[in-house]
Amino acid sequence: MGPVDVAIVGGGASGTLVAAQLLRQARTALRIVLLERSGAVARGLAYGPAEPCHLLNVPASGMSAWPDDPDDFVRWSGAAPDAFVPRSVYGAYLEAVLTRAHSGAAPGVSFHLVCGEAVSASLDGGAVCIELEDGRRIASATAVLALGNFASCDLAVDDGGLYSSALYRRSPWERGALDGIPAGEAVVLLGTGLTMVDAVLALQRRGHRGRIHALSRHGLLPQVHGGTPGPAQPHIGATGVRGLLRALRACALGTGDWRSPLDALRPLTQRIWRRLPDAERLRFLRHLRTHWDVHRHRMAPEVAAGLARARSRGQLLVHAGRIESFAVQGGHALARYRPRGERTARELRGARIVNCTGPAWRLADARNALVDSLLERRLAVPDSLGMGLAADGDGALLGAGGGRLLTLGALRRGELWESTAIPELRAQAHAVASRIVADLEAALPAEATL
Numbered sequence: 001m002g003p004v005d006v007a008i009v010g011g012g013a014s015g016t017l018v019a020a021q022l023l024r025q026a027r028t029a030l031r032i033v034l035l036e037r038s039g040a041v042a043r044g045l046a047y048g049p050a051e052p053c054h055l056l057n058v059p060a061s062g063m064s065a066w067p068d069d070p071d072d073f074v075r076w077s078g079a080a081p082d083a084f085v086p087r088s089v090y091g092a093y094l095e096a097v098l099t100r101a102h103s104g105a106a107p108g109v110s111f112h113l114v115c116g117e118a119v120s121a122s123l124d125g126g127a128v129c130i131e132l133e134d135g136r137r138i139a140s141a142t143a144v145l146a147l148g149n150f151a152s153c154d155l156a157v158d159d160g161g162l163y164s165s166a167l168y169r170r171s172p173w174e175r176g177a178l179d180g181i182p183a184g185e186a187v188v189l190l191g192t193g194l195t196m197v198d199a200v201l202a203l204q205r206r207g208h209r210g211r212i213h214a215l216s217r218h219g220l221l222p223q224v225h226g227g228t229p230g231p232a233q234p235h236i237g238a239t240g241v242r243g244l245l246r247a248l249r250a251c252a253l254g255t256g257d258w259r260s261p262l263d264a265l266r267p268l269t270q271r272i273w274r275r276l277p278d279a280e281r282l283r284f285l286r287h288l289r290t291h292w293d294v295h296r297h298r299m300a301p302e303v304a305a306g307l308a309r310a311r312s313r314g315q316l317l318v319h320a321g322r323i324e325s326f327a328v329q330g331g332h333a334l335a336r337y338r339p340r341g342e343r344t345a346r347e348l349r350g351a352r353i354v355n356c357t358g359p360a361w362r363l364a365d366a367r368n369a370l371v372d373s374l375l376e377r378r379l380a381v382p383d384s385l386g387m388g389l390a391a392d393g394d395g396a397l398l399g400a401g402g403g404r405l406l407t408l409g410a411l412r413r414g415e416l417w418e419s420t421a422i423p424e425l426r427a428q429a430h431a432v433a434s435r436i437v438a439d440l441e442a443a444l445p446a447e448a449t450l
Contacts, residue, residue, distance in 0.1 A: 002139075003031075003127060003139040003140065003141070004031040004032065004033045004112075004138065004139070004140045004141070005030050005031045005032065005140065005141050005142065005440060006022060006030065006031070006032045006033070006140060006141070006142050006143070006144065006436055007033045007035060007128065007130055007138055007140035007142070007143045007144070008032070008033070008034045008035065008143075008144045008146055009035045009118045009130065009143060009144065009145050009146060009147065009370065010035070010036065010044075010145065010146035010147045010148055011034050011035070011036025011038070011040065011041040011042070011043075011044070011113070011146075012036075012042070012043065012044020012045070012046065012047075012048075012146065012148045013042065013044055013046060013047065013094060013148070013422065013425060014146040014148060014408050014409040014425050014428075014429065015034060015036070015041075015144070015146030016034075016041050016042040016094045016095070016097070016098050017065055017094075017097075017425055017426055017429035018144050018146055018408065018429045018432055018433055019032060019034050019041075019098055019101070019111065020065060020097050020098050020100075020101040020429075021101075021429050021430050021432070021433030021434075022109075022433045022436065022437065023098075023101035023102050023104070023105040023109060023111060024101050024104070024105075024433075025433050025434060025437045026105065026106060026109045026437050026440075027106050027437075027441070028106075028108065028109075028440065028441055029108030029109065030108070030109045030110070030437075030440065031110050031112075032109070032110065032111045032112070033111075033112050033113075033114055033138060033140065034111070034112070034113050034114065035114050035116055035117075035118050035130070035132070035138070036113065036114075036115065036116075037115070037116060037117035037133075038115070039113070039115035041094075041095055041098055041113060042091050042092075042094035042095040042097075042098060043091045044148050045148060045149065045173050046087065046091075046148075047087050047088065047090055047091030047094070048091065049173045050086070050087035050088045050091070051088075051201070051202055051205060052086055052088065052205075053086075053201040053202065053204070053205050054086065054087045054088070054198050054201060054202070055084040055085065055086055055087065055300045055302070055303055056084050056085050056086075056087055056090055056300070057084075057194060057225075057297060057298060057299065057300065058084075058421065058422065059081060059082045059083065059084060059225070060073055060074050060077060060079040060080065060081055060082070060083050060084075060085050061074060061081035061082065062422070062423060063085075063090060063093075063422050064422075064426070065093070065094060065097045065422075065426055066097075066426065067426050067427050067430050072097075073090070073093055076093055076096065077089060077093060084225075084300035084301075084302065084303075114138070116132040116133065116134060116136060117132060117133040118130050118131070118132055118133075118370045119131055119132065119133050119369040119370055119373070120369065120370060120373035121143065121370060121373055121374055121377075121379065121405070122373070122377055122379075123377075123379065123400070123401070123404070124139065126141070127139040127140060127141060127404075128140050128141070128142065128143040128401070128404050128405060130143060141404065141440070142404050142405075142406065142436050142439070142440075143404065143405050143406070144405075144406045144407065144408070144432060144436075145370070145371075145389075145397075145405065145406070145407040145408075145411060146407070146408060146409060147368065147370070147371070147407075147409070147410070147411060148409060148410060149358075149359030149360075149409075149410045149420065150359050150360040150365070150366040150367070150368060150410065151170065151171060151359065151360060151367065152170055152171050152195075152355045152356075152357050152358060152359060152360060153357070153360045153365045154170065154355065155190065155323055155355075155357075157323055157324060157325050157326065158325040158326070159325070159326045160325060160326050160327035160328060160334075161327075161328050162326040162327065162328055162333055162353065163326075165328055165333070167328060167332070167333040167350075167351070167352055167353060168326075168333060168352070168353050168354075168355075169352065169353075169354045169355065170355050171195075171354075171355060171356075172189075172195065172198060172199040172202065172354050172356055177354060178199065178202050178203055178206065178352075178354070179206070181203075181206075181208065181210075181351050181352050182210070182351055183206075183207055183208055183209050183210065184209050184210045185210045185350065185351035186210050186211040186212070186213060186348075186349060186350040186351065187203060187208070187210065187211070187212050187213070187350045187351060187352055187353075187354065188213045188215065188333065188335050188348045188349075188350035188352070188353045188354070189212065189213065189214045189215070189353075189354050189356045190215055190216070190323070190335075190353065190354065190355050190356055190357055191214070191215075191216050191355070191356035191357040191358060192214045192215070192216040192218075192219060192220060192221055192318055193216070193222060193293060193294070193297070193356070193357075193358055194222055194297055194299070194358075195356040195357070195358050196214050196216075196356040197221075197222065197299060197303060197307060198356075199354055199356050200212055200214070200307060200310065200316060201303065201306065204306070204310070209315075210315075210351075211314075211315060211316075211317060212310070212315055212316045212317070213317050213319060213335075213348045213350065214316065214317070214318050214319065214356075215318075215319040215320075215321060215323070215335065215337060215348065216319075216320065216357075217290070217320065217321070217322055217340070218290050218320055218340070219318050219319055219320025219321075219340065220290060220291070220294045220320075221294065221307070221318065222293075222294050222297055222298050222299045223258075223259055223294055223295050223298045223299070224298055224299050224300075224301055224304040225259075225298045225299065225300060225301060226259070226301060240276065240280050241276070241280050241283050241284045241287075241288065244272065245288070247261075248261050248262070248265070251264070258295045259295055259298065262292075262295050262296050266418065266423075269417060269418045270416045270417065270418055270419075270424075273415075273416060273417040273418070274415065274416070278384050278385060281385060281417075282385065285385075319337070319339065319348070320339065320340040321337040321338050321339040321340050321342075321346070322337060322338050322340075323335060323336070323337045324336045324337060324338055324345055326353065329349075332349050332350065332351060333349070333350050333351070333352060333353045334347050334348070334349055335347065335348045335349075335350075335353060359410065361387055361413065362386055362387060363382050363386050363387060363388060363389070364386060371389075371411075374389075374397075374399075374401075374405070377400070378399055378400045379397070379399050379400050379401045379405060380397045380398070380399045380401065380405065381397075381398055381399045382414075383414035383415050384414070384415075385414040386414070387413050387414030388407075388410065388411040388412055388413050388414045388415070389407055389411045389412070390415065391406070391407055391411075391412060391415065393431075394406070394431045394432065394434075394435040395407055395408050395412065395428060395431060395432045395435070396435065403439070406432050406435065406436070408425065408428035408429060408432055409425055409428065412428070
């Protein structure tokens with residue numbers, strides 16, 4: 001393949017949104033390539049392996065792909081604005097968004113999907129040279145990293161041979177991760193967040209009857225969508241994490257319901273996070289992140305009802321404690337943990353242990369060859385917290401890339417915090433595409449504009 005103008009690495013939600021924005025905004029000739037290792041667009045981990053029982057965690061009214069057309073998904077799907085739609089349906093919507101944008105693109109604007117995994121990037125003259133795992137190379141004037149969330153990390157404890165055995169899966173999204181488990185056997189899920197919820201739903205869909213143990217340090221489950229209306233906007237007075245906590249407590253006073261105050265705070269979250277010094281951000285990550293996550297990332301009411309039924313009949317047991325070690329014994333997996341507030345360790349036994357702790361959130365744990373090559377060549381630098389890559393306001397990476405490398409989504413979480421949900425992704429995709437189109441058009445003579 002010859003040189004292109006834009007290479008987007010990653011065909012999940014964020015990559016699809018960037019491609020759609022470029023197709024929509026470009027008015028001069030533009031060659032766009034989307035690199036996706038699976039060969040499928042608009043799916044990724046969020047929408048690709050999703051089963052019919054897996055619902056969006058946000059009502060349909062908040063899931064439009066376009067910042068300037070908030071009702072687009074509702075119109076396309078026919079769903080009620082407050083409905084929680086299956087995630088597989090949303091993946092089909094994103095694919096339709098890309099198809100519509102492609103068909104409506106200006107003359108001279110082209111789009112191609114390339115199946116392959118990018119493993120390194122370098123600068124070659126004025127181009128970004130991306131090398132694929134199979135040895136192919138693509139030269140592009142600009143590259144966008146739309147890598148999505150990174151895979152979960154194995155817990156740093158003595159695994160007793162578990163990690164190399166068939167009794168362990170690093171993610172419930174791995175092919176066959178939940179298949180082949182005897183219906184009456186126990187299963188141990190590490191983590192009690194939304195990933196665990198999805199795993200429970202998938203097990204139930206397979207007819208699993210055995211116990212399901214869910215274990216995390218705090219044993220907190222995601223909250224449920226709903227709640228009493230809160231104030232239009234919490235009053236944030238003092239700066240710092242303690243000031244934020246006081247403001248949220250004041251909003252929840254009387255009802256004890258933190259959900260509405262957090263929703264009202266959402267438009268301000270990035271601004272608040274960016275003005276916090278690193279010491280305060282680290283304090284938040286150490287002490288409040290878990291509590292923030294369970295209130296901010298919530299379950300659909302019907303999903304929560306199903307989980308409540310599983311708990312009431314004793315199938316789903318939630319444990320709070322810290323994992324000390326794993327072992328393999330008699331064809332079963334053992335998780336040894338110390339319950340929260342206790343001194344004596346206990347054991348959980350299962351036919352399989354599945355890591356449901358969610359994506360890695362530190363760059364050092366990412367295990368991504370492309371990111372490693374960018375850091376090694378100083379084309380990118382870590383953000384100040386080591387959670388992602390440092391970038392300017394439009395997503396252009398800081399480093400030797402000189403504005404030719406941009407990113408969005410999870411790689412910006414250290415600098416923006418709220419950076420992985422569709423409302424944030426669609427805004428970032430618009431900003432990234434606008435930056436690329438403006439830069440390319442500025443480099444062309446006036447008569448080249450279509």
